[in-house]
Amino acid sequence: MAFFSKLKDRLFKSSSKIEQGLDAIVEDGGVEEAVTATQPDPVIPQPDPEPQPVPELPDTPEMPEPQPVDPTPAPMPPEAPQPIDPAPPAEAGTGRGLLGRLFARPGGATVVRRTLDDDMLEQLEELLIAADMGVDTALRVTANMAEGRIGRKLSTQEIKALLAQEITRIMEPVARPMPLYPKRPQVVLVVGVNGSGKTTTIGKLASQFKAAGKKVVIAAGDTFRAAAVEQLQVWGDRAGVPVLTAPEGSDPASLAFDAMTRAQEDGADLLLIDTAGRLQNRADLMEELAKIVRVIRKKDDTAPHNTLLVLDATTGQNAISQVETFQKLADVSGLVMTKLDGTAKGGILVSLADRFGLPIHAIGVGEQIDDLAPFDPEDFAAALTGFERG
Ligand SMILES: Nc1nc2c(ncn2[C@@H]2O[C@H](COP(=O)(O)OP(=O)(O)OP(=O)(O)O)[C@@H](O)[C@H]2O)c(=O)[nH]1
Numbered sequence: 251m252a253f254f255s256k257l258k259d260r261l262f263k264s265s266s267k268i269e270q271g272l273d274a275i276v277e278d279g280g281v282e283e284a285v286t287a288t289q290p291d292p293v294i295p296q297p298d299p300e301p302q303p304v305p306e307l308p309d310t311p312e313m314p315e316p317q318p319v320d321p322t323p324a325p326m327p328p329e330a331p332q333p334i335d336p337a338p339p340a341e342a343g344t345g346r347g348l349l350g351r352l353f354a355r356p357g358g359a360t361v362v363r364r365t366l367d368d369d370m371l372e373q374l375e376e377l378l379i380a381a382d383m384g385v386d387t388a389l390r391v392t393a394n395m396a397e398g399r400i401g402r403k404l405s406t407q408e409i410k411a412l413l414a415q416e417i418t419r420i421m422e423p424v425a426r427p428m429p430l431y432p433k434r435p436q437v438v439l440v441v442g443v444n445g446s447g448k449t450t451t452i453g454k455l456a457s458q459f460k461a462a463g464k465k466v467v468i469a470a471g472d473t474f475r476a477a478a479v480e481q482l483q484v485w486g487d488r489a490g491v492p493v494l495t496a497p498e499g500s501d502p503a504s505l506a507f508d509a510m511t512r513a514q515e516d517g518a519d520l521l522l523i524d525t526a527g528r529l530q531n532r533a534d535l536m537e538e539l540a541k542i543v544r545v546i547r548k549k550d551d552t553a554p555h556n557t558l559l560v561l562d563a564t565t566g567q568n569a570i571s572q573v574e575t576f577q578k579l580a581d582v583s584g585l586v587m588t589k590l591d592g593t594a595k596g597g598i599l600v601s602l603a604d605r606f607g608l609p610i611h612a613i614g615v616g617e618q619i620d621d622l623a624p625f626d627p628e629d630f631a632a633a634l635t636g637f638e639r640g
Pocket of ligand 1: 442443444445446447448449450451472478481526527528587588589590591613614615616617621
């Protein structure tokens with residue numbers, strides 16, 4: 251679980267924010283109690299004559315469907331192994347592991363607990379909204395967490411466990427590695443606003459796919475900025491992958507077409523196409539992206555096979571409008587969230603998952619070539635809430 255501690259360290263700002271807020275909420279009206287090893291579990295509903303919802307059931311009406319519709323082309327089945335998810339999250343999301351481990355622990359001397367009521371719920375909602383979870387998602391998470399528990403006394407650690415469980419449940423359906431297809435070349439179009447981390451992510455992906463034995467070609471589709479092309483060449487060198495370029499100012503759609511030809515001739519497995527960063531409100535740049543897609547389809551009408559939207563986690567709620575805009579224009583098939591290290595806005599991932607259900611293929615947790623990791627919902631939820639797992 252080495253990556254978990256790395257993620258946890260790097261998500262420190264998010265988790266410390268939620269953690270401090272939780273401490274303050276619980277202490278506001280909480281009561282210090284002695285803890286004994288045999289103390290009855292205050293969180294898991296005790297046998298009760300009233301019908302109580304079972305916390306682990308995934309089919310509460312407010313929850314999104316467990317599996318988002320797979321937006322990837324249907325006729326090509328995924329092929330194993332998939333390099334950016336070497337270890338699928340075992341038993342993630344059942345929640346039993348989290349709670350079981352928590353309550354199996356012998357207690358300390360005392361613990362502060364506060365009775366869960368409407369006031370406390372409101373404070374929890376505000377805390378989650380402040381962590382960039384968005385209003386709707388924050389309300390859903392707190393409502394699910396509170397179901398069957400109003401009137402019960404909860405400690406900070408118990409609330410963290412419950413929040414982590416709810417967040418895991420929302421994130422599980424979207425934690426999916428980028429699908430690989432037998433199609434050659436598999437065309438991966440990488441889009442996003444300026445500075446979101448597209449170039450860096452392409453470098454990291456190229457390195458991982460190459461290490462997994464794939465023949466990779468990169469196309470430097472940001473023909474407007476010579477610096478962007480140079481940066482991509484540096485990443486290509488690091489990853490040991492060729493980078494196809496075109497003269498500054500030339501048509502990126504034409505480069506994409508040439509890159510398709512070259513990748514086909516070379517028998518490449520993957521063609522990763524970088525694109526210029528574009529703001530959602532620049533209609534001309536958005537039209538240019540649509541042109542790239544049209545041109546690629548002249549060579550292969552099933553391409554691009556993946557359209558990855560790279561989002562900078564530090565932009566918080568603005569990521570929502572980025573997804574909406576790019577979805578309309580480029581048929582986004584999956585997300586990569588960058589810069590999760592050192593942001594206090596990690597809650598945006600929960601909001602995105604809850605709202606769009608788009609697969610999160612990977613997360614960026616640093617600027618180095620190996621700082622791209624598969625998205626593990628249980629690790630993420632624990633890191634975000636500051637929940638200490640056993
Ligand atoms: N801390 C951190 N920095 C990152 C991460 N991913 C990218 N960056 C940094 O973000 C900055 C922008 O990254 P780029 O890859 O150049 O972004 P881009 O989307 O290609 O940018 P444009 O070419 O302007 O559209 C660089 O300084 C990267 O080092 C990440 O996961 N964590």
